[in-house]
Amino acid sequence: MNIVNKKVRKKDAMSLVTGKPVYTDDIAQDNCLIVKVLRSPHAHALIKDIDIEVAKKVPSIECILTYKDVPNSRFTTAGQTYPEFSPYDRLILDKLIRCVGDPVAIIAGWDEKSVNKSMNLIKVNYEVLEPILDFKEAKDNQIVVHPEEDFKALVDIGADNKRNICASESFKYGNIEEELKNCSHVIEQTYHTKANHQTAMETFRTYTSIDTYGRLNVVTSTQVPFHIRRILANALQIPKSKIRVIKPRIGGGFGSKQSAVSEMFPAIVTLKTGKPAKMIYSRKESLTNGSPRHESEITIRLGADENGIIKAIDMNTLWNAGAYGDHGPTTVGLAGHKAMTIYNKAKAYKFDYEVIYSNTMGAGAFRGYGATQGFFALESAVNELAAKLNIDPTILRMKNMLTQDQVENVMPTYYDEKLKSCTLDKCLIKAKEMINWDEKYPCKDIGNNKVRSVGVAVAMQGSGISYVDVGAVEVRLNDDGFYTLMIGATDMGTGCDTILAQMAADCLDCELDDIIVHGVDTDLSPYDTGSYASSTTYITGMAVVKTCEKLKTKIKAEGARLLGCTENDVEFNGKEVFSLETNKKITLKDIANMSLVGENNYLTASESHYSPTSPPPFMSGIVEIEVDKLTGKVDIIDYVAVVDCGTVINPNLARVQTEGGIVQGIGMTLYEDIVYDENGRMINDSFLQYKIPTRIDAGNIRVEFESSYEPTGPFGAKSIGEIVINTPAPAIANAVYNATKVNIRTLPITSEKIIMGMINTVG
């Protein structure tokens, strides 16, 4: 490994740091129709009539579309592999409004001012309906969010739209009631996590045009170009062959761009008018009608014996789909299956869930994808169990969690997959050392009404979706002997273009600069399900390894043919093909140049990869906080994270991913919270009110790796993208308890909740 496991710079780094125009809005042509959407002020309403006559007369307005002008076939905007688990419950524009901000009309004109003016002149006659805003009361409510007869679920997900049920399931292993009865200690608590926004710095945006061949071209900031092609084909009711999707540089995703958010609107404008169009979401639109994390309420029964050996875990989970079911049926599964699996030695498990429709904003994918909610609940319960047993929570974990000793064990709550690599025990031991746990646990009063305390959590995630995700790669040998690596995986800033090139360079024994990589273009790139589910390094990485092996075989064969040797006689060292027996050799450069001439063979290889397993990466997170006992204010002093992501492909990029995920988790834990007023309008709809952490809030973060070797991954690698957000919420909640004896079970953990909890505990 010359290049894998090295801290190389990202291939696009210098363009990004010098402000080159590489993002969607930078490359959209100047003369584009500006597309905006008139949004509903009501959470639940029926459009009785829309009058666009006056609005159409505004100079420069090219078209205004209402529900009468769009296809009436339902689709999902969730970027998932077909057949999607998310129900087909949307239209581009619907007569029935299901949340504040739902699109009512699409306006396109040649300048923004005219579009705004026109939008204000549209008259909508609504029949305002009573909304159901509390997802806990939505099941079997007389208010029905999706009463439509053409509601469709492609897969049996336990949906029943007339009862506001988007999905439901019950998983059982062992006899949960029997085991709980025999436990000397049972924690029974309910945990509540709120909806949060990914807030990628680049808002949702799409630019569309008709190309020379009469096809719809879509340049869009997305994690899932190939899924966008299908979503648009469904939404617009045109063949996929008529659509080309191009992904330029993306200004962050974190799951938000695993849904089609902005794509449909300019696309239908371009189809209707034949003209180029673009839609740039404002920050407010991104916040009020994006694809935030699902709100959840998880009731846990956690049973253990007097020695702290966990015997039974029951997680009863309620999930708020909001107005639309995107990613609802799939995110919820991770809450149980990922969280419970880390405690693999129990005798019984139960995991029931219901995903419920309500008239709040639809939700979507957010880094961690449901596991984050599950880990807050279960890790908090484990910490409460430790307190009840009066055992150090790190010691309680060492007794119960997956460790190196459990490699080769089957995980019944993880689809019976076998654990192949795990250093979680080493991760926890190292994290304890780094923060000096034994000295600091549980807390230290430092005077001046301030307490310093520590808190712990562990987590796992997966690497791709087993049996589902596919990554394909093509590698071409160009003249003079450099390579083109064609990938369909989507670099959203994480650096996958670079790490996949690192792997290719090591496989082909060449320099990183000898490999060119491309952004994704569905007309040209090999198929890839996209960058989500922590799949790129693991799945597409393996496709890189396989493709390079195939290409090397071809290079050797061609070299042997040109040398007049047999294939078995020759070796390839990256620069030349040589025969050990005859001393003959030919350079790669010569092979490459000859391959483009006459009777010689143009050399290219392509392989795709999927995996029957989704090996979990692991992480231990320990936080040190300072709590002000007078105000309840929490300051993050130090956060140590030790990660087992198998082989680290690029230590810099992996470290920064970890740091970024932790800070997002800190935001989710301490203050990020989508709040609605009584009419269902999101109140905190700007960065003035929806606060994400600044560099002062983030505290100090230290990251280390405890590498394992995952035999099914490329170079032994597993994933890292998502797991890193899973520990802050339970670890900080634990530290707050260790400082104040207050268990906060509803996020975010605000000063008010801490102070009120302290008053109630004392009282």
Added chain:
Amino acid sequence: MQVKLWINNKEFSDDISPDTILLDYLRSKGFLSVKRGCNTSNCGLCTVLLEGKPILSCSTLAVRVSGLHITTIEGLEKEAEEFGGFLADEGAEQCGFCSPGFIMSVLAMKNELKNPTEDEIKKYLEGNLCRCSGYMGQLRSIKKYLDVKREA
């Protein structure tokens, strides 16, 4: 409304609508490094220099800078490359969407603060949000950059 200003030391004269936002004006002139992240003076992505001092171009009317000098990252390519190299060596540019505004603030800070402490660096750059990096890599790169600058 008539304005005359200098962008990266090049003169621009235009008849613009009085409500034109500086950010939109700069992008319309091809300075596409200037990014909009929020529109509420919260994220710092649109940071440019006005007479050498960082300002938020999303919250500045173009007419307000008439007669003055604006610098965008396109006008500081060499400096941006130099600091950007340190950022890239940490992998901390990630998606890069906040990089131009952030780097403009860092370059302004270098001129304004002498031997800043870690806390002073964090305070100065508090208004530059980043959702990818978690800020630690940015801090590492700034410290290394300032060390090199100090020695030079």
